[in-house]
Amino acid sequence: MSTRTVLVTGASSGLGEEMARQFAALGYDLALCARRTERLDALATEIRTATGRRVETAALDVTDADAVPAVFARFAVSFGSIDRVVVNAGLGKGAPLGTGRADANRETAMTNFVGALAQTEAALEIFRRQQRGHLVLISSMSALRGMRRSMTTYAATKAGVAAIAEGLRSERIPGLDVSVVYPGYIRSEMNAHVQQKTRFMVDTATGVRSMVAAIEARRAKAYVPAWPWVPIGFAMRVLPLSVVRKLA
Numbered sequence: 001m002s003t004r005t006v007l008v009t010g011a012s013s014g015l016g017e018e019m020a021r022q023f024a025a026l027g028y029d030l031a032l033c034a035r036r037t038e039r040l041d042a043l044a045t046e047i048r049t050a051t052g053r054r055v056e057t058a059a060l061d062v063t064d065a066d067a068v069p070a071v072f073a074r075f076a077v078s079f080g081s082i083d084r085v086v087v088n089a090g091l092g093k094g095a096p097l098g099t100g101r102a103d104a105n106r107e108t109a110m111t112n113f114v115g116a117l118a119q120t121e122a123a124l125e126i127f128r129r130q131q132r133g134h135l136v137l138i139s140s141m142s143a144l145r146g147m148r149r150s151m152t153t154y155a156a157t158k159a160g161v162a163a164i165a166e167g168l169r170s171e172r173i174p175g176l177d178v179s180v181v182y183p184g185y186i187r188s189e190m191n192a193h194v195q196q197k198t199r200f201m202v203d204t205a206t207g208v209r210s211m212v213a214a215i216e217a218r219r220a221k222a223y224v225p226a227w228p229w230v231p232i233g234f235a236m237r238v239l240p241l242s243v244v245r246k247l248a
Contacts (some may be wrong), residue, residue, distance in 0.1 A: 010089030012039040018208040024053045033060035048184040062115030072122040079145040084134040085123035096151040105153040112157035132175035184229040
């Protein structure tokens with residue numbers, strides 16, 4: 001089997017960092033980007049030492065509309081092709097609307113949705129040229145319904161990400177596979193402030209293993225880990241809002 005290359009954004013910590021490790025263990029070469037290059041370079045060294053895979057890194061702020069296509073294009077030239085792009089970079093900031101923290105909500109919206117749109121545009125330019133590729137968008141279980149208080153903007157951005165994926169699947173672009181992954185409670189830097197006793201929370205490696213398995217299967221849509229999030233996902237879609245609001 002020829003060498004395959006995965007591009008992962010937001011790879012300097014959390015789910016992106018662990019996805020990089022697990023994809024490398026499966027035999028992929030890696031194109032990794034994030035804002036914090038010192039952490040990114042340390043991860044690259046770790047992976048090269050452990051697996052012998054080729055790993056290249058680049059600094060990237062996904063809200064920089066010019067930088068995103070430029071970085072993606074450089075990776076495509078350097079590796080010759082990009083087989084999969086994982087749109088993972090994201091923020092978890094937020095505050096109840098109208099409470100004076102519009103800046104936090106705007107930053108989350110710009111990173112999680114506008115940044116995801118920029119990454120998707122850049123990835124699709126590469127995939128259309130190659131006439132093949134696998135686009136993976138990381139959403140959230142919170143995207144299934146409107147969430148309250150500090151989660152309102154975050155959930156809305158993740159619903160938008162899922163809508164991008166569905167729109168592309170509907171377009172039926174030749175050679176393109178599109179997956180949207182809805183993680184449940186997986187321990188990461190983003191939720192490190194959440195109490196460890198949170199029900200259904202799993203450690204990073206376990207949760208990412210479920211994510212990677214779904215991505216490798218090229219699932220169109222995956223709630224991960226499957227237990228308990230598949231039944232919870234079904235319930236969230238049909239329960240009244242008065243019940244759903246207690247989940248956030």
